[in-house]
Amino acid sequence: MEKPLKELNGPYDKGHAHLAVFPGVGGEDAKDWANMLLGMYVKYTQKRGWKTALIDDRAIDIRGEYAYGFLKKEAGVHRLVRISPFDAKQLRHTSFALVEVVPELPQLELNKLAIPPEDLKVELSRSSGPGGQNVNKRETAVRIVHLPTGIAAASQAERSQPQNKEKALTLLKAKLFKLMEARQEKELKNLRTQVKPEWGNQIRSYVLHPYQQVKDHRTKVVHHQPEKVLSGDLDKFIEAELQL
DSSP states (O other): OOOOTTTOOSTTTTSOEEEEEEEOSSHHHHHHHHHHHHHHHHHHHHHHTOEEEEEETTEEEEESTTHHHHHGGGOEEEEEEEEOTTOTTOOEEEEEEEEEEEEOOOHHHHHHOOOOGGGEEEEEEOOOSSSOTTTTTSOOEEEEEETTTTEEEEEOOSSSHHHHHHHHHHHHHHHHHHHHHHTTOSOGGGOOSOOOOOOOSOSEEEEOSSSOEEEETTTOOEESOHHHHTTTOOHHHHHHHTTO
16 A cells, blocks of 8 residues: 555654554453454554554554554544354354554654643553563553543553653653644643543444454445454555545
């Protein structure tokens, strides 16, 4: 897929991206679906020759030219319909997961956003994934919550707590920048409304039973081989998204 210049002219489109997937209600089915989605995006990035790094549970950094531009419209709720592998009765289940995509901001933009320390809550825990040999010795994973909005960011991939704290704060600023942009706010102090996950209507449905189909509800693009889509064959959907 060649880069459509006209559609990728946003200020951060050319840069890297951070992508996270959050399971919705539904227990093990929802967690499994979130893992499937993350795997789908990892395979898509591999097809494009981009580099990925796991920085937290179901969260990756994607390094590649125009990574954010291509992936930004994947953000939203994704719905899965299938026979649940966790149901002894082999019943059909519907699961939801929320995909979040934010750009990697240049240092100049990061420096512009000064967050009062009293607006931040820092939570420490032991790393459960990559990040080191000191997993069982001390707390290295860091999660930072912006109290006025409820927005959070986490990192456990780095080997030290200060490094993870810096990474989490960088991600938090990117999320706040995106929210400010969406609300056309110029100042952080205006974002005083508590933000909660808005699941709302799904942007795409992946049906594995009773028929096989992936349908994007915005572009009306349909793919009748879900296994290929879940293996990273997203070009058809992303090309259509860029025309929205």
